[in-house]
Amino acid sequence: MTLLPGSLRSQYYEVDPYKKPAELLELSPKGLVPALKLHNYSPPKALNESTVIIDFLEELALSDARRSSPTTESLFPPASDPYARALVRLQADAVNRNVVPAFYRYLQAQEEDKQVDGAKGFVDAILGVVALFKRAEDEGYTTYGLWNAAGSLSYADVMIAPWILRATNVLKHYRGFIWPDNEALQTYVQKVLANPAVKRTCSTEELYLDSYERYAFNRPNTSQVANAINAGRTLP
Ligand SMILES: N[C@@H](CCC(=O)N[C@@H](CS)C(=O)NCC(=O)O)C(=O)O
Structure with a gap:
């Protein structure tokens, strides 16, 4: 379970998805990991599903990189291909x-x-x-x-x-x-x-x-x- 306050700053927690703690169920309806909690929204928003989370993090990283460090590598070939x-x-x-x-x-x-x-x-x-x-x-x-x-x-x-x-x-x-x-x-x-x-x-x-x-x-x-x-x- 990852918490993202701000843009890319993140905290990473391990939770036991077999015990389904309440803080996981809040983020992931079936209580499956991984899940994201986004603290840059008020109240915080959530995302689940690993492929969706990876796509989201990729887009977040690239949009962040465009602002600060243009050397961040994408997980994908360039959009031109x-x-x-x-x-x-x-x-x-x-x-x-x-x-x-x-x-x-x-x-x-x-x-x-x-x-x-x-x-x-x-x-x-x-x-x-x-x-x-x-x-x-x-x-x-x-x-x-x-x-x-x-x-x-x-x-x-x-x-x-x-x-x-x-x-x-x-x-x-x-x-x-x-x-x-x-x-x-x-x-x-x-x-x-x-x-x-x-x-x-x-x-x-x-x-x-x-x-x-x-x-x-x-x-x-x-x-x-x-x-x-x-x-x-x-x-x-
Ligand atoms: N489609 C989900 C599947 C996630 C998933 O299967 N997570 C497992 C751990 S790898 C889980 O939380 N299992 C708890 C359970 O089966 O109740 C995704 O890709 O995020």
């Missing part, structure tokens, strides 16, 4: 549509054969994103995103980073997950995990393992996300 921007959005869309549900299906699978299927589904979803990174590279877009040697952090990197991190701690711990033998993918994983902006958003390994234990044992009715996966519904 709408096609390049669309390629980055395509990558991010594949993360949200495929990687996120595959992560939960894998983690919640209890029987061995379902875990094997889950691992395959997760790896396939990641490789689907990799295929889109390669497509952009093949089409000559070699500076947008950490996949590229000279690339800076992109919108798609920001979307996939939490799941790369959770694969290396949560999936490794509960499912023995290891990355496929794919050098380019492993290099990308290390680059994402070492990125200073990504590192600043990470909690302790203990917190991840504790939060995701309910999924790993597929405990009933402890999470809206887990219930949706079990019922075959789209994620909340």
Whole structure:
């Protein structure tokens, strides 16, 4: 949960979305994280939904940068290249549509054969994103995103980073997950995990393992996300 007094000055709080404290429910109707509280409005306004929040922060950062520090980097290619921007959005869309549900299906699978299927589904979803990174590279877009040697952090990197991190701690711990033998993918994983902006958003390994234990044992009715996966519904 982030509080934004003024323009970009922010305070970052961790709350437990499974306990749904009142201050979270005020900002996010389903009590899901992340949520933003905007103190530059009176009374303060709120935003939820991670993709909406990232879009909002990107626009806020750029409008702030135009006023003060013109060196702030965008998560997107320039507005003068709408096609390049669309390629980055395509990558991010594949993360949200495929990687996120595959992560939960894998983690919640209890029987061995379902875990094997889950691992395959997760790896396939990641490789689907990799295929889109390669497509952009093949089409000559070699500076947008950490996949590229000279690339800076992109919108798609920001979307996939939490799941790369959770694969290396949560999936490794509960499912023995290891990355496929794919050098380019492993290099990308290390680059994402070492990125200073990504590192600043990470909690302790203990917190991840504790939060995701309910999924790993597929405990009933402890999470809206887990219930949706079990019922075959789209994620909340
Ligand atoms: N569509 C939402 C999903 C957010 C979400 O699933 N948050 C999880 C933590 S990563 C949560 O708050 N879970 C609590 C629950 O399932 O009850 C978004 O992208 O912001």
